[in-house]
Amino acid sequence: MRTNIVHIGASELTYEIRQIVEIANRVSVLSGKPIFWENIGDPVQKGEKIPDWIKEIIASAVRQDISYAYSPTRGLLATREFLVNKVNALGGAQIDPDDIVFFNGLGDAVNKVYGLLRREARVIGPSPSYPTHSSSEAAHAGYAPITYRLLPEKGWMPDMEELRNKVRYNDSIAGIMIINPDNPTGAVFPDHIVREMIDIAREYDLFILADEIYMNMVFSKEKHSSIAELIGDVPAISLKGISKEFPWPGGRCGWMEVYNQKKSPVFQKYVKSILDAKMLEVCSTTLPQMVIPQIMGHSEYPNWQKKRNEFFEKRSRMVAEIFSKCRGVVVNPPSGAFYLSVVFDQPLKPAMQLKMENPEVAAYIDSLCPPGVETDKKFVYHLLGSKQVCVVPLTSFVCRLPGFRTTLLEQDDDKFRHIYTTIAGAVEEFLASA
């Protein structure tokens, strides 16, 4: 090329959650065995059934010609009004329909939120973190992500001292990002932690970016508040969606709610640029927006959500029980969302390995583990080759801690138990091998 056409942040775009699928498929072909998929947070792929009353609502929307039309750029007004009422009823931030913009899934929203920031402006996010955030942020800036640690030894609570110091000494930080409940750790951050983050934002004139896609998927006994309830007067964006909650990830529908935008003209201008960018695309998918008020307002909705959360709570307890006998790892049973991050509590040695019966599989896995490969990646690849269980290395979540992420989504009790006892056994075998 006459001129370099590669974007300055291109190398930051990695998404191991999907990249590992190719490797797992190859292992399946070589071994002739099926894979236990624990890599991706798609409840439907894992066999969750969509209730008939939700399907009926969607089916009746499909029969209306208007569901095939474009919608307003911000999203359907009736749906935005419905969501506004839900937020305002909490008694915290008060918004109007113009404070909401719909996107084609939160992935689209995340991309725009970072992509439209001024290049020098950075958003500090958690480590580990959901890679769509960290990759988009880093790609926008053309530099590695700026992070604050979540501490496994403290139940994945943030290192607030590190966050405060990084904000204090780095003038380019314009925003603080939090995922609550969290992916990949399953942590739910208590109000006092979120308030402390908001206080830092207020003190240093920053905005808060809260990914609340798992907001209604909390099963800890502790009270969980949304950012709208705690934000006070600080400018903020909350990201919400239906991919996990309905669950309808293939619907590609999420939205942002903007709080206190009038408090800062610069923030307001930035938010307008996100809307303007959306306008160039005309609008987001219409059909899922149409059914949100009917589904969320349905008499069955609260009870059905409660049952789902009870299911994940049961899964969390099973995980705690299975890993209670497993030495060498730190395991915090999740309190929300549907993920678990397991961290090795000791440095892994390059010689550690799992036995693989099939020589072709062993050769393929070895080819993926050259000297110097991240040690948790090696564990994850060996787990695939040896036991056909597909998880994601924790170091793929902007994180230095060796470990891996799994999900709580498996519907079948026996299969779930089998997967987790297999993983726990593999951890012990790996650690004992060198």
Ligand SMILES: Cc1ncc(COP(=O)(O)O)c(C=O)c1O
């Ligand atoms: C924290 C978080 N934010 C955003 C997304 C993306 O959601 P969507 O399907 O709406 O693009 C995910 C998906 O896993 C997620 O875990």
